[in-house]
Amino acid sequence: MSIKQTLCGIAALTLMLSSGMVVADAASAATENVAENKLLDTISYRGHVYQLFDGGLTWSEAKEACEKLGGHLATITSAEEQRSIEDHLGEPICNNYWIGGYRDGDSWKWITDESFEYTNWESGEPNNYGGSENYVHMFGDGYKTRGRWNDASDSGAAYADSYYDFDKYGYICEFDPANPDVTYTPGDSCANLEWNAVPNAEKYAVCGFVSGKWTKLDETTDTSYTVKNLTAGKDHKVAVIAMFGDEWYDDFSKAIIVTPNSAVIYPKVSNININSKSHQAKIDWEAVPGAEKYGIAVLINGKWKVQGYTDADTTTITTPKLKTNTEYKLVICAKVNGKWETSKLNERAFRFIAL
Numbered sequence: 001m002s003i004k005q006t007l008c009g010i011a012a013l014t015l016m017l018s019s020g021m022v023v024a025d026a027a028s029a030a031t032e033n034v035a036e037n038k039l040l041d042t043i044s045y046r047g048h049v050y051q052l053f054d055g056g057l058t059w060s061e062a063k064e065a066c067e068k069l070g071g072h073l074a075t076i077t078s079a080e081e082q083r084s085i086e087d088h089l090g091e092p093i094c095n096n097y098w099i100g101g102y103r104d105g106d107s108w109k110w111i112t113d114e115s116f117e118y119t120n121w122e123s124g125e126p127n128n129y130g131g132s133e134n135y136v137h138m139f140g141d142g143y144k145t146r147g148r149w150n151d152a153s154d155s156g157a158a159y160a161d162s163y164y165d166f167d168k169y170g171y172i173c174e175f176d177p178a179n180p181d182v183t184y185t186p187g188d189s190c191a192n193l194e195w196n197a198v199p200n201a202e203k204y205a206v207c208g209f210v211s212g213k214w215t216k217l218d219e220t221t222d223t224s225y226t227v228k229n230l231t232a233g234k235d236h237k238v239a240v241i242a243m244f245g246d247e248w249y250d251d252f253s254k255a256i257i258v259t260p261n262s263a264v265i266y267p268k269v270s271n272i273n274i275n276s277k278s279h280q281a282k283i284d285w286e287a288v289p290g291a292e293k294y295g296i297a298v299l300i301n302g303k304w305k306v307q308g309y310t311d312a313d314t315t316t317i318t319t320p321k322l323k324t325n326t327e328y329k330l331v332i333c334a335k336v337n338g339k340w341e342t343s344k345l346n347e348r349a350f351r352f353i354a355l
C-alpha cells in the first residue's frame with residue numbers, strides 16, 4: 001500500500017516534471033522562432049517595407065515578432081498595396097502568410113486601426129469555419145488564389161489538408177515609413193544633430209529650410225551630423241529624413257529649430273601704447289554694444305585677476321607701473337545685460353612685454 005502510494009507519488013512527480021519541461025521547451029522554441037524565423041523576402045512600396053518570414057508561428061506570435069522588430073503585421077489598405085505584396089508570393093516557401101487583420105465582434109479590424117475598407121477575401125471567405133477563425137492570412141500559390149485572404153484561427157485553418165500545416169504559415173511584417181526624432185546640442189555657428197536609427201532606413205538626408213523651401217544639405221548613414229556655417233544666435237529649421245526603397249520619405253513634420261551659440265562679443269583691443277619712461281601701458285579697445293561696464297583682468301600665476309574697471313563710456317585704461325622685460329597677459333571683459341561675458345578668456349587674451 002505504501003509502496004504503491006510512493007510509486008503513484010513518483011509517477012505524479014514525473015508527470016509534473018515532464019509537463020513542466022514541455023511547457024518550458026515550447027516557450028523557448030517560441031522565443032527562438034520569434035527571434036530566428038527566416039527572412040524570405042523584402043518588399044518596398046511607397047516608403048513602406050514588408051518582410052516575409054517563414055512559418056511556424058501563430059497569428060499572435062507573428063504579431064509579437066513583428067512588433068519586436070519595430071513593425072507590425074502587414075495591413076493592406078489598397079489594391080495597390082495588395083498587388084505590391086502579392087507579386088512576391090510566387091513559388092512561396094510558405095503556403096499562407098499572416099497579415100494584421102482580426103475579427104472584433106461582427107467587424108474586421110487592422111491592428112494599426114487603419115480603416116478596414118479595402119478587402120481581398122477569397123470567394124466564400126471569411127466563413128468563420130469552426131467558429132474561431134478570427135485572424136486573417138493571405139494565400140500563397142498552389143491552392144487558392146494567390147494573395148486572396150482567408151480567416152483562420154490563431155493557429156491556422158482547421159481543414160485536414162496539408163496545405164494548411166501550421167509550419168506553412170509564414171507572416172508578413174510591415175514597417176511604416178518614419179523619419180527619426182532629432183535632438184541637438186548647440187555649437188559655435190553650428191548645431192550637432194543626433195537621431196534614432198529608423199528600422200530599414202537605407203540612409204538619411206539632413207535638410208535645412210532655406211529661403212522658404214526644404215533643401216538637402218547632406219546625406220549620411222550615421223545617426224549624427226554637424227550642421228555648420230549657421231548664424232550665431234539665430235534660429236534655423238532643420239529636419240532629418242530617411243530613405244526607404246531608394247525613395248526619400250519627405251515628411252518634414254519632425255523638423256526642429258536649432259539655435260547655435262550666440263556670438264561672443266567682447267572688447268577688441270585696438271591699441272597698446274607702452275611708455276618706456278613711466279613703464280605704464282595705455283590700452284584702448286573697441287566699445288561693445290550695450291556694455292554697461294568694462295573690466296580688465298591680468299593672468300597672475302595661472303589665474304585671471306581683475307585689476308580695474310571702467311564705466312560704459314570709457315574704453316581706455318592706463319596700467320600702474322609695470323615690471324620691465326616682463327610678459328603680461330590681459331583680457332578685457334564687458335558687462336552686458338547685467339552679466340560679465342567671460343567665455344574663452346584664453347583665446348581672446350592679448351600679451352605684451354613691458355619695456
Ligand SMILES: [Ca+2]
Nearest residue numbers: 075076077174
Ligand atoms: Ca499598410
Ligand SMILES: [Ca+2]
Nearest residue numbers: 127128150151
Ligand atoms: Ca476561413
